[in-house]
Amino acid sequence: MTWRIVHIKESERLQLKLDNLEIHKRGERYLIPLADISMVVIEGNTSVTTNILAQFTKYNVVLVICDQKYLPTGLLLNYGNYHHSAKRVIEQTNWEIERKQVVWQEIVGQKILNQIEFAEYKNIDEKRLRTMNDLYQQLQPGDISNREGHVPKVYFNSLYGLDFTRESECLANGAMNYGYAIIRAAIARNVVGQGLMTMLGLFHRNEFNSFNLVDDLMEPFRPIMDYWLDQQILPEYEFLTYEARLTIINFLNQPMIYRSTKSSVDQVMQKYISSFLKAMSNKKNAIHKVSLSDFMEAER
Numbered sequence: 001m002t003w004r005i006v007h008i009k010e011s012e013r014l015q016l017k018l019d020n021l022e023i024h025k026r027g028e029r030y031l032i033p034l035a036d037i038s039m040v041v042i043e044g045n046t047s048v049t050t051n052i053l054a055q056f057t058k059y060n061v062v063l064v065i066c067d068q069k070y071l072p073t074g075l076l077l078n079y080g081n082y083h084h085s086a087k088r089v090i091e092q093t094n095w096e097i098e099r100k101q102v103v104w105q106e107i108v109g110q111k112i113l114n115q116i117e118f119a120e121y122k123n124i125d126e127k128r129l130r131t132m133n134d135l136y137q138q139l140q141p142g143d144i145s146n147r148e149g150h151v152p153k154v155y156f157n158s159l160y161g162l163d164f165t166r167e168s169e170c171l172a173n174g175a176m177n178y179g180y181a182i183i184r185a186a187i188a189r190n191v192v193g194q195g196l197m198t199m200l201g202l203f204h205r206n207e208f209n210s211f212n213l214v215d216d217l218m219e220p221f222r223p224i225m226d227y228w229l230d231q232q233i234l235p236e237y238e239f240l241t242y243e244a245r246l247t248i249i250n251f252l253n254q255p256m257i258y259r260s261t262k263s264s265v266d267q268v269m270q271k272y273i274s275s276f277l278k279a280m281s282n283k284k285n286a287i288h289k290v291s292l293s294d295f296m297e298a299e300r
Contacts (some may be wrong), residue, residue: 002053003036003038003039003114003264004032004036004037004039005038005040005041005249005250005252006021006023006037006040006041007040007043007245007251008025008040008041008043008046009043009044009247010025010044010045010046011023011042011044012025012026012046013047013048014040014042014046014047014048014049014052015049015051016049016051016052017031018217019035019055020032020033021033021034021037021052034055034059035059035062038060038062038186038189038252038266039061039185039189039252040056040061040063040064040065040068041064041066041072041249042064043066043070050051053058056061057076057077057078057079057081058078058081060078060081060185060189060192061115061190062075062185062188063075063076064181065107070240070245071174071177071178071181072178072182072184072185075184075188077189079192081192081193084195085195088194088195088196089195089196089197091280091281092197092200093200095202095280097208098141099280099283100203100280101141101202101299102283103287104203104216104281105139105140105141105142105278106207106279106287107216107220108139108147108203109136109139109220110219110220110289111148111219111220111223112132112136112139112147112151113136113291114220114222114290115132115151115152115155116129116132116133117223117292117293118223118226118230118292119155119158119159120230121296122158122159122230124158124159128154128158131154132151132154135147136151142203143157160172160209161227170227170239171234171238171239171240172234172242175229175234175240175244175248176225176229178240178245179225179248180218180222180225182248182249182252183218183221183251184211184215185216186252186266187214187217187221187269188214190269190270190273191213191214191217191246194273194274194277195235196213196273196277197213198210198212198213199212200212200213201213201215201216202216203216204216210223217276218272220290220291222291223249224265224292224295227292227295228251228254228295229248232248233247250263251265252265253265254295254299255298255299256268256273256294256298257294257297257298258272258288258290258294259271259288262298265295268290271288272287272288272290275288
């Protein structure tokens, strides 16, 4: 099933109408079945009733709230609706340190491979590709040498220039910030949907971060978003316009090959997290790979 992502800009009011989201805008009313929705993104001044917020959590609809600059700044997620949530949380708190280190190595490795693949696609300097590959080869369980932190320095400078930093005020950074926030929201929805606690991560363990596990699991999808932005946003727009933001959100609906089957990116995320749970509970299982080449192949 393909879930709908609803983007709402400057609506007067959102409320519950039976089991539908009712949107009031410019004298018109729009009804969307809650069972069809995976995500709602709200921009601008909109009134929201508590009844619809409660139903969002029951239907596992993630609500993304944007600030005046249109960047996502808040999430509303369901809490404890998974049928074995207590059992799942007990398992999560008892994950073995060694197993977490091995799985984190697999996650980071896939992220780096996706970065290398995108860099190859962009025909960056061969010497820089060798550096990235060498760093990948040095990856260890738990990434104790922080290869995941070193590769992006080479990666981003190769793509956007030596003066580029992730703090630079530019379209590329604005698009990445927006795109990564959308990925984060979608991963968070699937994480809580499978009874996991978002704050207990494998590698990320910031005491002030409520989404440590989400930030772990989303890593392989970042370079895939980079490719999507390179194809759809950076050549077409000078600013992060309304249409550009809609295009970034639509990334979740794009087709992707996953274990020989074509699915949407959002569906792949759900399957990927299911494989993560199996990998954590059984040492014989590896987390399934999420590769940029599978995204590119589905486009052809």
